[in-house]
Amino acid sequence: MAFEFRWVLFIGLLAASLVCIVLAVAIVSINSIAWFVALIFALIFDVLAMASRYYTYLFEPIRKMHKGKLVLDSNDPYIMAPSGNAIMKRDGELIYATVFVKIPIYRSGTEMQDPEKVEFAVMFGKMLSIIKEPFRISTQLYVLNKDEYLDKIRNKLNEAQDKYNQMVEKSGRVGGKETSPEIEHMRGEVTMWKNMFASVGRAKSHSMISYAVVSAAGGTEEEAVNLAIAKGDELAAGIGSTFGIVATIATGDEILQFIEPDHMIPVANLNEQISIRSGERQV
Amino acid sequence: MVDEETILYLSSTAMLALLILFTASNNGLLGLLIIVFSLLAIGMILCINYVDFLIFPAFTKLFRIKLVPANGYTISDGQEAVVKVSGGVYYATGYLTGNIYGYVFTSEVPEESDKDFSGAVDRWERTAMNIDFPFKFNVMTMPEDVQVYRDELDGQRGYVEFQMSREAASTKPNDMTMQEFQRKLQILQEKMDRVSQGERPLNVIMYIESTAVGVSEKEALDTLTLQLTELQTLFNAFDLSIFRVTGREVHFLHEFDYKIPTEAELRKTFQTQK
Numbered sequence: 001m002a003f004e005f006r007w008v009l010f011i012g013l014l015a016a017s018l019v020c021i022v023l024a025v026a027i028v029s030i031n032s033i034a035w036f037v038a039l040i041f042a043l044i045f046d047v048l049a050m051a052s053r054y055y056t057y058l059f060e061p062i063r064k065m066h067k068g069k070l071v072l073d074s075n076d077p078y079i080m081a082p083s084g085n086a087i088m089k090r091d092g093e094l095i096y097a098t099v100f101v102k103i104p105i106y107r108s109g110t111e112m113q114d115p116e117k118v119e120f121a122v123m124f125g126k127m128l129s130i131i132k133e134p135f136r137i138s139t140q141l142y143v144l145n146k147d148e149y150l151d152k153i154r155n156k157l158n159e160a161q162d163k164y165n166q167m168v169e170k171s172g173r174v175g176g177k178e179t180s181p182e183i184e185h186m187r188g189e190v191t192m193w194k195n196m197f198a199s200v201g202r203a204k205s206h207s208m209i210s211y212a213v214v215s216a217a218g219g220t221e222e223e224a225v226n227l228a229i230a231k232g233d234e235l236a237a238g239i240g241s242t243f244g245i246v247a248t249i250a251t252g253d254e255i256l257q258f259i260e261p262d263h264m265i266p267v268a269n270l271n272e273q274i275s276i277r278s279g280e281r282q283v
Numbered sequence: 284m285v286d287e288e289t290i291l292y293l294s295s296t297a298m299l300a301l302l303i304l305f306t307a308s309n310n311g312l313l314g315l316l317i318i319v320f321s322l323l324a325i326g327m328i329l330c331i332n333y334v335d336f337l338i339f340p341a342f343t344k345l346f347r348i349k350l351v352p353a354n355g356y357t358i359s360d361g362q363e364a365v366v367k368v369s370g371g372v373y374y375a376t377g378y379l380t381g382n383i384y385g386y387v388f389t390s391e392v393p394e395e396s397d398k399d400f401s402g403a404v405d406r407w408e409r410t411a412m413n414i415d416f417p418f419k420f421n422v423m424t425m426p427e428d429v430q431v432y433r434d435e436l437d438g439q440r441g442y443v444e445f446q447m448s449r450e451a452a453s454t455k456p457n458d459m460t461m462q463e464f465q466r467k468l469q470i471l472q473e474k475m476d477r478v479s480q481g482e483r484p485l486n487v488i489m490y491i492e493s494t495a496v497g498v499s500e501k502e503a504l505d506t507l508t509l510q511l512t513e514l515q516t517l518f519n520a521f522d523l524s525i526f527r528v529t530g531r532e533v534h535f536l537h538e539f540d541y542k543i544p545t546e547a548e549l550r551k552t553f554q555t556q557k
Contacts, residue, residue: 010292014295014296014299017299018299021299021302021303021306024306025306028310032310032311032313033313035310035313036313036316036317039303039306039307039317039320040317040320042299042303043300043303043317043320043321043324046296046299046300046303046324046328047296047324047327047328047331049292049295049296049299050292050293050296050327050328050331050332051331053288053292053331053332054331054335054531055339055531065348068346068347068348068349068360069348069349069350069351069357070348070349070350070351071351072350072351072352072353072534073351073352073353073354074351074354075353075354076353076354076355077352077353077354077355077356077540077541078541087541089541089542091542096541096542098541098542098543108408109404109405109407109408110408112404114401117401117404117405118401120404121401121403121404125482128422128424128426128485128487129424129426129482129483129485131426132426133543133546134423134424134425134543134544134545134546134549135423135424135543136421136422136423136424136539136543137421137422137424138419138420138421138422139411139419139420140417140418140419140420141411141414141416141417141418141419142417143417206415206417208411213543214543215542215543215544258540259540259541261367261369261374261376261494262367262369262370262372262374264417264494265374265417265494265496
Protein backbone atom coordinates (compact mmCIF):
# COMPACT_ATOMS: atom_id res chain seq x y z
CA MET A 1 0.00 0.00 0.00
CA ALA A 2 2.77 2.42 1.04
CA PHE A 3 4.72 1.44 -2.05
CA GLU A 4 1.81 2.32 -4.32
CA PHE A 5 1.27 5.63 -2.54
CA ARG A 6 4.93 6.50 -3.11
CA TRP A 7 4.50 6.15 -6.85
CA VAL A 8 1.20 8.05 -6.88
CA LEU A 9 2.82 10.89 -4.96
CA PHE A 10 5.87 10.93 -7.23
CA ILE A 11 3.83 11.05 -10.43
CA GLY A 12 1.43 13.60 -8.91
CA LEU A 13 4.27 15.95 -7.94
CA LEU A 14 5.93 15.59 -11.34
CA ALA A 15 2.58 16.37 -12.99
CA ALA A 16 2.11 19.42 -10.75
CA SER A 17 5.56 20.65 -11.72
CA LEU A 18 4.81 20.14 -15.41
CA VAL A 19 1.49 22.00 -15.11
CA CYS A 20 3.31 24.94 -13.51
CA ILE A 21 5.82 24.99 -16.40
CA VAL A 22 3.03 24.95 -19.01
CA LEU A 23 1.24 27.71 -17.11
CA ALA A 24 4.43 29.76 -16.97
CA VAL A 25 4.99 29.39 -20.72
CA ALA A 26 1.39 30.43 -21.36
CA ILE A 27 1.59 33.61 -19.27
CA VAL A 28 5.16 34.64 -19.94
CA SER A 29 4.14 37.55 -22.20
CA ILE A 30 1.28 38.69 -19.93
CA ASN A 31 2.76 38.85 -16.43
CA SER A 32 6.42 38.26 -15.70
CA ILE A 33 5.93 38.05 -11.90
CA ALA A 34 3.29 35.33 -12.29
CA TRP A 35 5.65 33.56 -14.72
CA PHE A 36 8.42 33.71 -12.11
CA VAL A 37 6.16 32.42 -9.30
CA ALA A 38 4.85 29.56 -11.49
CA LEU A 39 8.41 28.42 -12.29
CA ILE A 40 9.45 28.63 -8.62
CA PHE A 41 6.49 26.39 -7.75
CA ALA A 42 7.49 24.06 -10.59
CA LEU A 43 10.95 23.76 -9.03
CA ILE A 44 9.54 23.14 -5.54
CA PHE A 45 7.25 20.36 -6.84
CA ASP A 46 10.19 18.90 -8.75
CA VAL A 47 12.43 18.73 -5.65
CA LEU A 48 9.52 17.34 -3.61
CA ALA A 49 9.03 14.63 -6.25
CA MET A 50 12.63 13.55 -5.67
CA ALA A 51 12.19 13.74 -1.88
CA SER A 52 9.11 11.51 -2.14
CA ARG A 53 11.45 8.62 -2.93
CA TYR A 54 12.60 8.40 0.69
CA TYR A 55 10.23 10.57 2.68
CA THR A 56 6.73 9.53 1.65
CA TYR A 57 6.03 8.54 5.26
CA LEU A 58 6.48 12.18 6.33
CA PHE A 59 4.13 13.80 3.83
CA GLU A 60 0.95 13.04 5.77
CA PRO A 61 2.24 13.76 9.34
CA ILE A 62 3.92 17.00 8.24
CA ARG A 63 0.48 18.55 7.67
CA LYS A 64 -0.41 17.91 11.30
CA MET A 65 2.91 19.05 12.75
CA HIS A 66 2.51 20.93 16.01
CA LYS A 67 5.18 22.81 17.99
CA GLY A 68 8.06 21.21 16.14
CA LYS A 69 6.81 17.67 16.79
CA LEU A 70 6.19 15.47 13.79
CA VAL A 71 4.03 12.62 15.05
CA LEU A 72 4.51 9.53 12.89
CA ASP A 73 2.52 7.30 15.21
CA SER A 74 0.73 8.30 18.40
CA ASN A 75 0.06 4.72 19.51
CA ASP A 76 2.26 2.63 21.77
CA PRO A 77 5.09 1.00 19.80
CA TYR A 78 3.67 -2.46 20.52
CA ILE A 79 1.05 -4.39 22.46
CA MET A 80 1.97 -7.47 24.47
CA ALA A 81 0.01 -10.54 23.31
CA PRO A 82 -2.36 -11.93 25.99
CA SER A 83 -0.32 -15.16 26.00
CA GLY A 84 2.77 -13.09 26.88
CA ASN A 85 5.01 -14.79 24.33
CA ALA A 86 4.76 -12.25 21.50
CA ILE A 87 4.36 -8.56 20.86
CA MET A 88 1.95 -7.12 18.31
CA LYS A 89 1.92 -4.02 16.16
CA ARG A 90 -0.78 -2.78 13.82
CA ASP A 91 0.30 -1.56 10.40
CA GLY A 92 -2.63 -0.53 8.22
CA GLU A 93 -4.99 -3.47 7.75
CA LEU A 94 -2.54 -6.02 9.07
CA ILE A 95 -1.40 -7.01 12.55
CA TYR A 96 2.25 -8.00 12.89
CA ALA A 97 3.26 -10.32 15.70
CA THR A 98 6.89 -10.72 16.73
CA VAL A 99 8.43 -13.49 18.82
CA PHE A 100 11.85 -13.65 20.46
CA VAL A 101 13.79 -16.93 20.66
CA LYS A 102 16.43 -17.13 23.38
CA ILE A 103 19.73 -18.72 22.31
CA PRO A 104 21.54 -19.97 25.42
CA ILE A 105 25.10 -20.47 24.16
CA TYR A 106 27.64 -20.49 26.98
CA ARG A 107 30.74 -21.55 25.05
CA SER A 108 33.82 -19.38 25.06
CA GLY A 109 36.59 -19.12 22.48
CA THR A 110 39.15 -19.56 25.25
CA GLU A 111 38.03 -23.17 25.77
CA MET A 112 38.01 -24.04 22.04
CA GLN A 113 40.75 -25.30 19.76
CA ASP A 114 41.15 -23.64 16.35
CA PRO A 115 39.12 -26.29 14.44
CA GLU A 116 36.33 -25.89 17.01
CA LYS A 117 36.36 -22.14 16.50
CA VAL A 118 36.09 -22.63 12.75
CA GLU A 119 33.24 -25.08 13.27
CA PHE A 120 31.49 -22.62 15.60
CA ALA A 121 31.79 -19.79 13.06
CA VAL A 122 30.51 -22.09 10.29
CA MET A 123 27.56 -23.09 12.50
CA PHE A 124 26.82 -19.40 13.08
CA GLY A 125 26.79 -18.91 9.31
CA LYS A 126 24.38 -21.84 8.93
CA MET A 127 22.13 -20.42 11.64
CA LEU A 128 21.63 -17.31 9.50
CA SER A 129 19.88 -19.31 6.81
CA ILE A 130 17.67 -21.56 8.94
CA ILE A 131 14.36 -20.16 7.70
CA LYS A 132 13.37 -18.58 4.41
CA GLU A 133 11.81 -15.41 5.86
CA PRO A 134 13.84 -12.43 7.06
CA PHE A 135 14.77 -12.66 10.75
CA ARG A 136 17.22 -11.05 13.12
CA ILE A 137 19.87 -12.49 15.40
CA SER A 138 21.00 -10.19 18.18
CA THR A 139 23.56 -10.41 20.93
CA GLN A 140 22.88 -8.00 23.73
CA LEU A 141 25.00 -6.83 26.62
CA TYR A 142 22.66 -5.49 29.26
CA VAL A 143 22.90 -4.25 32.81
CA LEU A 144 21.99 -6.96 35.26
CA ASN A 145 19.45 -6.13 37.93
CA LYS A 146 22.02 -6.42 40.70
CA ASP A 147 19.53 -5.98 43.54
CA GLU A 148 17.54 -8.95 42.31
CA TYR A 149 20.70 -11.00 41.80
CA LEU A 150 22.13 -10.09 45.20
CA ASP A 151 18.81 -11.03 46.81
CA LYS A 152 19.04 -14.48 45.22
CA ILE A 153 22.61 -14.96 46.49
CA ARG A 154 21.65 -13.65 49.94
CA ASN A 155 18.82 -16.19 50.11
CA LYS A 156 21.17 -19.00 49.09
CA LEU A 157 23.69 -17.83 51.70
CA ASN A 158 21.04 -17.73 54.44
CA GLU A 159 19.78 -21.18 53.46
CA ALA A 160 23.30 -22.62 53.55
CA GLN A 161 24.08 -20.86 56.85
CA ASP A 162 20.86 -22.23 58.47
CA LYS A 163 21.60 -25.69 57.21
CA TYR A 164 25.16 -25.49 58.52
CA ASN A 165 23.98 -24.26 61.96
CA GLN A 166 21.41 -27.08 62.17
CA MET A 167 24.02 -29.69 61.26
CA VAL A 168 26.46 -28.33 63.84
CA GLU A 169 23.73 -28.20 66.53
CA LYS A 170 22.63 -31.72 65.67
CA SER A 171 26.10 -33.08 66.12
CA GLY A 172 26.31 -31.21 69.48
CA ARG A 173 29.41 -29.26 68.66
CA VAL A 174 28.29 -25.65 68.58
CA GLY A 175 31.40 -23.48 68.31
CA GLY A 176 33.59 -26.57 68.33
CA LYS A 177 35.65 -28.03 65.53
CA GLU A 178 33.79 -29.88 62.79
CA THR A 179 34.35 -33.57 62.47
CA SER A 180 32.04 -34.95 59.80
CA PRO A 181 32.69 -34.47 56.05
CA GLU A 182 29.06 -33.25 55.62
CA ILE A 183 29.64 -30.36 58.02
CA GLU A 184 32.92 -29.58 56.31
CA HIS A 185 31.14 -29.58 52.92
CA MET A 186 28.40 -27.29 54.23
CA ARG A 187 30.93 -24.89 55.69
CA GLY A 188 32.61 -24.77 52.28
CA GLU A 189 29.29 -23.93 50.65
CA VAL A 190 28.65 -21.10 53.13
CA THR A 191 32.09 -19.67 52.38
CA MET A 192 31.42 -19.97 48.64
CA TRP A 193 28.15 -18.00 48.86
CA LYS A 194 29.81 -15.41 51.15
CA ASN A 195 32.62 -14.90 48.63
CA MET A 196 30.16 -14.71 45.76
CA PHE A 197 28.05 -12.15 47.63
CA ALA A 198 31.12 -10.01 48.22
CA SER A 199 32.47 -10.33 44.67
CA VAL A 200 29.15 -9.63 42.94
CA GLY A 201 28.77 -6.48 45.01
CA ARG A 202 32.12 -5.27 43.71
CA ALA A 203 31.95 -6.53 40.11
CA LYS A 204 30.42 -4.81 37.08
CA SER A 205 26.87 -6.02 36.76
CA HIS A 206 26.54 -6.87 33.07
CA SER A 207 25.24 -9.92 31.34
CA MET A 208 25.17 -11.05 27.71
CA ILE A 209 22.40 -12.89 25.90
CA SER A 210 21.73 -13.87 22.31
CA TYR A 211 18.30 -14.13 20.74
CA ALA A 212 16.57 -14.40 17.39
CA VAL A 213 13.57 -12.33 16.32
CA VAL A 214 10.97 -13.21 13.71
CA SER A 215 7.65 -11.63 12.70
CA ALA A 216 4.47 -12.75 10.95
CA ALA A 217 1.50 -10.81 9.62
CA GLY A 218 -2.15 -11.74 10.03
CA GLY A 219 -5.63 -10.34 9.63
CA THR A 220 -6.42 -10.84 13.32
CA GLU A 221 -4.32 -10.81 16.46
CA GLU A 222 -4.74 -14.56 17.01
CA GLU A 223 -3.77 -15.40 13.46
CA ALA A 224 -0.65 -13.19 13.58
CA VAL A 225 0.46 -14.53 16.97
CA ASN A 226 -0.08 -18.17 15.95
CA LEU A 227 1.86 -17.69 12.71
CA ALA A 228 4.69 -15.90 14.52
CA ILE A 229 4.90 -18.62 17.17
CA ALA A 230 4.99 -21.29 14.45
CA LYS A 231 7.91 -19.45 12.82
CA GLY A 232 9.54 -18.98 16.23
CA ASP A 233 9.25 -22.71 16.94
CA GLU A 234 10.79 -23.51 13.55
CA LEU A 235 13.62 -21.10 14.29
CA ALA A 236 14.13 -22.49 17.82
CA ALA A 237 14.24 -26.06 16.49
CA GLY A 238 16.76 -25.10 13.80
CA ILE A 239 19.01 -23.19 16.20
CA GLY A 240 18.71 -25.99 18.78
CA SER A 241 19.78 -28.67 16.32
CA THR A 242 22.62 -26.54 14.89
CA PHE A 243 24.23 -25.75 18.23
CA GLY A 244 22.91 -28.67 20.31
CA ILE A 245 21.12 -26.38 22.76
CA VAL A 246 17.55 -25.85 23.89
CA ALA A 247 16.34 -22.58 22.35
CA THR A 248 13.03 -21.36 23.75
CA ILE A 249 10.58 -18.56 23.04
CA ALA A 250 10.96 -15.66 25.48
CA THR A 251 7.96 -14.51 27.51
CA GLY A 252 6.84 -11.44 29.49
CA ASP A 253 9.69 -9.62 31.21
CA GLU A 254 12.28 -11.42 29.10
CA ILE A 255 10.82 -9.78 25.98
CA LEU A 256 10.82 -6.37 27.65
CA GLN A 257 14.52 -6.74 28.34
CA PHE A 258 15.10 -7.00 24.58
CA ILE A 259 12.98 -4.04 23.50
CA GLU A 260 12.62 -1.57 26.35
CA PRO A 261 15.64 0.61 27.17
CA ASP A 262 14.53 0.97 30.80
CA HIS A 263 14.57 -2.81 31.16
CA MET A 264 17.99 -3.01 29.50
CA ILE A 265 19.29 -0.66 32.20
CA PRO A 266 17.15 -1.36 35.31
CA VAL A 267 16.31 1.54 37.63
CA ALA A 268 18.17 -0.22 40.49
CA ASN A 269 21.45 0.14 38.57
CA LEU A 270 20.94 3.59 37.07
CA ASN A 271 23.29 5.39 39.43
CA GLU A 272 26.07 2.90 38.77
CA GLN A 273 25.66 3.20 34.99
CA ILE A 274 25.43 7.01 35.03
CA SER A 275 28.46 7.37 37.34
CA ILE A 276 30.61 5.03 35.19
CA ARG A 277 29.95 7.07 32.07
CA SER A 278 30.19 10.47 33.83
CA GLY A 279 33.52 9.41 35.31
CA GLU A 280 34.80 8.50 31.87
CA ARG A 281 33.64 11.78 30.44
CA GLN A 282 35.50 13.70 33.16
CA VAL A 283 38.69 11.75 32.44
CA MET B 284 26.07 0.70 -9.16
CA VAL B 285 22.95 2.72 -10.03
CA ASP B 286 19.67 0.79 -9.99
CA GLU B 287 16.70 1.34 -12.30
CA GLU B 288 14.67 3.19 -9.66
CA THR B 289 17.46 5.69 -9.03
CA ILE B 290 17.80 6.29 -12.77
CA LEU B 291 14.05 6.88 -13.04
CA TYR B 292 13.92 9.33 -10.14
CA LEU B 293 17.08 11.20 -11.08
CA SER B 294 16.40 11.44 -14.80
CA SER B 295 12.77 12.56 -14.53
CA THR B 296 13.35 15.21 -11.87
CA ALA B 297 16.61 16.48 -13.38
CA MET B 298 14.98 16.70 -16.82
CA LEU B 299 12.18 18.85 -15.44
CA ALA B 300 14.70 21.11 -13.70
CA LEU B 301 16.61 21.46 -16.98
CA LEU B 302 13.38 22.22 -18.83
CA ILE B 303 12.69 25.03 -16.35
CA LEU B 304 16.25 26.27 -16.79
CA PHE B 305 15.85 26.48 -20.58
CA THR B 306 12.40 28.06 -20.27
CA ALA B 307 13.96 30.83 -18.19
CA SER B 308 16.64 31.89 -20.66
CA ASN B 309 16.21 35.32 -22.36
CA ASN B 310 13.93 36.65 -19.61
CA GLY B 311 16.05 39.34 -17.96
CA LEU B 312 16.82 39.44 -14.25
CA LEU B 313 13.93 37.16 -13.27
CA GLY B 314 15.13 34.64 -15.85
CA LEU B 315 18.61 34.77 -14.36
CA LEU B 316 17.15 34.12 -10.91
CA ILE B 317 15.23 31.12 -12.25
CA ILE B 318 18.45 29.77 -13.79
CA VAL B 319 20.19 30.08 -10.40
CA PHE B 320 17.26 28.40 -8.60
CA SER B 321 17.15 25.63 -11.23
CA LEU B 322 20.81 24.88 -10.70
CA LEU B 323 20.21 24.86 -6.95
CA ALA B 324 17.29 22.47 -7.45
CA ILE B 325 19.48 20.12 -9.52
CA GLY B 326 22.07 20.23 -6.73
CA MET B 327 19.34 19.53 -4.18
CA ILE B 328 18.03 16.58 -6.22
CA LEU B 329 21.52 15.05 -6.34
CA CYS B 330 22.02 15.68 -2.60
CA ILE B 331 18.67 14.02 -1.73
CA ASN B 332 19.71 10.99 -3.73
CA TYR B 333 23.29 10.62 -2.54
CA VAL B 334 23.66 12.37 0.83
CA ASP B 335 20.16 12.54 2.27
CA PHE B 336 21.60 11.41 5.63
CA LEU B 337 23.23 14.88 5.79
CA ILE B 338 20.39 16.90 4.29
CA PHE B 339 17.53 15.54 6.40
CA PRO B 340 19.20 15.96 9.84
CA ALA B 341 20.40 19.44 8.83
CA PHE B 342 16.83 20.35 7.88
CA THR B 343 15.27 19.01 11.10
CA LYS B 344 18.00 20.59 13.24
CA LEU B 345 17.54 23.95 11.54
CA PHE B 346 13.79 23.96 12.19
CA ARG B 347 14.13 22.06 15.52
CA ILE B 348 11.80 19.32 14.38
CA LYS B 349 11.56 16.20 16.52
CA LEU B 350 9.98 13.05 15.17
CA VAL B 351 7.67 10.98 17.35
CA PRO B 352 7.91 7.38 16.06
CA ALA B 353 5.60 6.05 18.78
CA ASN B 354 4.00 7.08 22.03
CA GLY B 355 6.72 7.79 24.61
CA TYR B 356 9.58 7.98 22.10
CA THR B 357 11.13 10.90 20.21
CA ILE B 358 13.87 11.09 17.62
CA SER B 359 16.21 13.97 18.45
CA ASP B 360 16.29 16.93 16.05
CA GLY B 361 19.77 15.88 14.90
CA GLN B 362 18.20 12.57 13.77
CA GLU B 363 20.92 10.62 15.54
CA ALA B 364 19.09 8.88 18.39
CA VAL B 365 15.75 7.65 19.69
CA VAL B 366 15.02 9.02 23.14
CA LYS B 367 12.66 7.57 25.73
CA VAL B 368 11.81 9.28 29.02
CA SER B 369 10.89 6.94 31.84
CA GLY B 370 10.66 7.95 35.49
CA GLY B 371 12.39 11.25 34.77
CA VAL B 372 15.40 9.48 33.26
CA TYR B 373 16.35 9.84 29.59
CA TYR B 374 17.35 6.74 27.62
CA ALA B 375 18.98 7.52 24.26
CA THR B 376 19.51 4.75 21.71
CA GLY B 377 21.81 5.21 18.71
CA TYR B 378 23.05 3.02 15.88
CA LEU B 379 26.21 2.16 14.00
CA THR B 380 26.55 0.23 10.78
CA GLY B 381 28.71 -2.86 11.16
CA ASN B 382 29.68 -5.65 8.82
CA ILE B 383 31.85 -7.91 10.93
CA TYR B 384 31.74 -10.97 8.73
CA GLY B 385 32.25 -9.09 5.48
CA TYR B 386 35.56 -10.76 4.74
CA VAL B 387 34.03 -14.18 5.39
CA PHE B 388 31.01 -13.78 3.14
CA THR B 389 33.01 -12.30 0.30
CA SER B 390 36.10 -14.43 0.84
CA GLU B 391 38.40 -13.63 -2.02
CA VAL B 392 41.29 -15.63 -0.60
CA PRO B 393 39.79 -19.06 0.13
CA GLU B 394 42.92 -20.51 1.77
CA GLU B 395 42.76 -17.86 4.50
CA SER B 396 39.12 -18.34 5.40
CA ASP B 397 39.76 -20.81 8.24
CA LYS B 398 42.09 -18.36 9.92
CA ASP B 399 39.51 -15.62 9.50
CA PHE B 400 36.79 -17.81 10.96
CA SER B 401 38.71 -18.73 14.12
CA GLY B 402 40.08 -15.21 14.48
CA ALA B 403 36.57 -13.77 14.36
CA VAL B 404 35.53 -15.75 17.45
CA ASP B 405 38.53 -14.51 19.47
CA ARG B 406 38.18 -10.94 18.28
CA TRP B 407 34.48 -10.92 19.13
CA GLU B 408 35.14 -12.11 22.67
CA ARG B 409 37.97 -9.65 23.23
CA THR B 410 35.79 -6.81 21.97
CA ALA B 411 32.73 -7.77 24.03
CA MET B 412 34.85 -8.10 27.19
CA ASN B 413 36.03 -4.51 26.90
CA ILE B 414 32.55 -3.03 26.77
CA ASP B 415 30.96 -1.92 30.03
CA PHE B 416 27.72 -0.38 28.78
CA PRO B 417 24.63 -1.85 27.11
CA PHE B 418 24.89 -2.58 23.42
CA LYS B 419 23.38 -4.92 20.84
CA PHE B 420 24.98 -6.47 17.82
CA ASN B 421 22.27 -7.21 15.28
CA VAL B 422 22.37 -9.36 12.16
CA MET B 423 19.31 -9.06 9.96
CA THR B 424 19.28 -11.87 7.49
CA MET B 425 17.27 -12.57 4.34
CA PRO B 426 17.99 -15.93 2.72
CA GLU B 427 17.87 -15.68 -1.06
CA ASP B 428 16.49 -18.07 -3.66
CA VAL B 429 19.36 -20.39 -4.60
CA GLN B 430 18.39 -20.70 -8.28
CA VAL B 431 18.02 -16.94 -8.75
CA TYR B 432 21.41 -16.38 -7.13
CA ARG B 433 23.03 -19.09 -9.26
CA ASP B 434 21.58 -17.58 -12.43
CA GLU B 435 22.89 -14.18 -11.35
CA LEU B 436 26.39 -15.63 -10.83
CA ASP B 437 26.19 -17.39 -14.20
CA GLY B 438 25.31 -14.11 -15.85
CA GLN B 439 28.18 -12.31 -14.13
CA ARG B 440 30.62 -15.06 -15.12
CA GLY B 441 29.46 -14.90 -18.73
CA TYR B 442 30.00 -11.12 -18.78
CA VAL B 443 33.51 -11.38 -17.27
CA GLU B 444 34.40 -14.14 -19.76
CA PHE B 445 33.17 -11.95 -22.61
CA GLN B 446 35.30 -9.04 -21.34
CA MET B 447 38.28 -11.39 -21.07
CA SER B 448 37.92 -12.71 -24.60
CA ARG B 449 37.60 -9.16 -25.95
CA GLU B 450 40.74 -8.12 -24.08
CA ALA B 451 42.58 -11.24 -25.33
CA ALA B 452 41.51 -10.50 -28.91
CA SER B 453 42.81 -6.93 -28.77
CA THR B 454 46.12 -6.08 -30.43
CA LYS B 455 47.95 -5.55 -27.11
CA PRO B 456 46.27 -7.44 -24.24
CA ASN B 457 47.04 -5.82 -20.92
CA ASP B 458 48.45 -8.32 -18.39
CA MET B 459 47.13 -6.38 -15.39
CA THR B 460 43.60 -6.28 -16.84
CA MET B 461 43.73 -10.00 -17.66
CA GLN B 462 44.85 -10.77 -14.10
CA GLU B 463 41.98 -8.68 -12.73
CA PHE B 464 39.49 -10.63 -14.88
CA GLN B 465 41.05 -13.93 -13.71
CA ARG B 466 40.64 -12.81 -10.09
CA LYS B 467 36.99 -11.87 -10.68
CA LEU B 468 36.37 -15.27 -12.28
CA GLN B 469 38.00 -17.01 -9.33
CA ILE B 470 35.75 -15.16 -6.86
CA LEU B 471 32.64 -16.02 -8.89
CA GLN B 472 33.70 -19.67 -9.11
CA GLU B 473 34.33 -19.71 -5.37
CA LYS B 474 30.81 -18.39 -4.74
CA MET B 475 29.29 -20.95 -7.12
CA ASP B 476 31.19 -23.77 -5.42
CA ARG B 477 29.88 -22.70 -2.03
CA VAL B 478 26.31 -22.70 -3.33
CA SER B 479 26.89 -26.15 -4.88
CA GLN B 480 28.12 -27.41 -1.49
CA GLY B 481 24.73 -26.54 -0.01
CA GLU B 482 25.39 -23.10 1.41
CA ARG B 483 22.38 -20.82 1.05
CA PRO B 484 23.04 -17.31 -0.29
CA LEU B 485 22.10 -14.57 2.13
CA ASN B 486 21.42 -10.87 2.14
CA VAL B 487 22.57 -9.41 5.41
CA ILE B 488 22.26 -6.10 7.20
CA MET B 489 24.40 -5.75 10.32
CA TYR B 490 24.16 -2.94 12.78
CA ILE B 491 25.20 -2.16 16.32
CA GLU B 492 23.06 -0.24 18.77
CA SER B 493 23.76 1.18 22.18
CA THR B 494 21.65 2.80 24.88
CA ALA B 495 22.82 5.53 27.23
CA VAL B 496 21.13 7.05 30.27
CA GLY B 497 21.14 10.60 31.55
CA VAL B 498 19.17 12.94 33.74
CA SER B 499 18.65 15.25 30.77
CA GLU B 500 18.28 14.62 27.06
CA LYS B 501 21.58 16.35 26.37
CA GLU B 502 23.42 14.23 28.91
CA ALA B 503 21.95 11.03 27.50
CA LEU B 504 22.85 12.06 23.93
CA ASP B 505 26.39 13.08 24.92
CA THR B 506 26.92 9.79 26.75
CA LEU B 507 25.52 7.92 23.76
CA THR B 508 27.99 9.64 21.44
CA LEU B 509 30.78 8.63 23.82
CA GLN B 510 29.58 5.02 23.89
CA LEU B 511 29.18 4.81 20.12
CA THR B 512 32.65 6.27 19.58
CA GLU B 513 34.04 3.63 21.94
CA LEU B 514 32.16 0.88 20.10
CA GLN B 515 33.47 2.24 16.81
CA THR B 516 37.03 2.05 18.14
CA LEU B 517 36.61 -1.44 19.59
CA PHE B 518 34.89 -2.92 16.54
CA ASN B 519 37.54 -1.43 14.27
CA ALA B 520 39.64 -4.40 15.40
CA PHE B 521 37.60 -6.29 12.82
CA ASP B 522 39.24 -4.21 10.10
CA LEU B 523 36.01 -2.75 8.84
CA SER B 524 34.74 0.78 8.67
CA ILE B 525 31.82 1.48 10.97
CA PHE B 526 29.68 4.59 10.64
CA ARG B 527 27.12 6.24 12.88
CA VAL B 528 23.64 6.04 11.45
CA THR B 529 21.81 9.36 11.18
CA GLY B 530 18.70 10.43 9.30
CA ARG B 531 15.69 8.41 8.27
CA GLU B 532 17.38 5.04 8.91
CA VAL B 533 17.31 5.71 12.68
CA HIS B 534 13.52 5.53 12.57
CA PHE B 535 13.52 2.30 10.55
CA LEU B 536 16.13 0.63 12.77
CA HIS B 537 14.05 1.53 15.82
CA GLU B 538 11.04 -0.10 14.14
CA PHE B 539 13.04 -3.33 13.76
CA ASP B 540 12.79 -3.80 17.54
CA TYR B 541 9.05 -4.37 17.24
CA LYS B 542 8.61 -5.81 13.76
CA ILE B 543 10.89 -7.56 11.32
CA PRO B 544 10.05 -6.07 7.92
CA THR B 545 9.39 -8.03 4.79
CA GLU B 546 12.17 -8.56 2.28
CA ALA B 547 10.67 -5.97 -0.08
CA GLU B 548 10.53 -3.35 2.70
CA LEU B 549 14.13 -4.07 3.67
CA ARG B 550 15.40 -3.81 0.11
CA LYS B 551 13.55 -0.50 -0.34
CA THR B 552 15.25 1.09 2.66
CA PHE B 553 18.66 -0.51 3.01
CA GLN B 554 21.49 -1.76 0.89
CA THR B 555 22.30 -5.32 1.79
CA GLN B 556 25.50 -7.29 1.86
CA LYS B 557 25.50 -10.56 -0.03
